[in-house]
Amino acid sequence: MKNLITDYYQKLNLSFPDMSDILKAFVMIFDAWSLYKNIYVCGNGGSASISNHFSCDLTKLGIPVYSLDTDPATITMFTNDDGWDKVYVNQLNNRFWKDDVLICLSVHGGVGTDKAGKWSQNLLRAIEYVKSQNGKIIGIVGDTGGEILKLADTSILIKSTETPIIESHMSAVTHLLSCLLKDTRPSKMCGCGKIRNSEEAYCQCGQSGFRYQKGIVGNIEEWKKLI
16 A cells, blocks of 8 residues: 555656646746636546636636536537537637637547547547637647647646546646746736736726736746746
């Protein structure tokens, strides 16, 4: 039993993703946020659970983020009407715009098959659609990274073939990204000249309108130097 525990944590240490890739994903999300672009996240199975959790964390920061795994009525409607492979692309249709960001989480990156056919065809179709709309794609993937690693603008590769290790890192990576974004978030500058945190809906003067100011809370340029 003791060996199983120590072996698990040793595998976690050995499979830690490249920090440069994490920072690239962080900068892409930060830039989209400061330019009022939308973030979409999705995954299958355990990855869907992590995408929902990530969406909660980003929403708390005031980032316009949408998990495509949240609404069972929408998911089952599209699955029933058009097939499981279209469940994400149909949600993106007519709401995904140029320079928005799609984040795909996948243990295997879209490689392999099972009873229903090729794995993660819904993710690959969503990526294909995003590319047609001139959007940006971040992959958080395990194993070899698969097709998602090839297609994404940047990917965080978790160097393991074991699902529990990969999903543990996915959760850690999304929490780390949230911490980085919280520490370096752009500030809201009200028309009255006051700055408020991104989480706050209203200024002290009562106005809700704002424009983003980069570099006031944290220095994004310093992070970019580490990529």
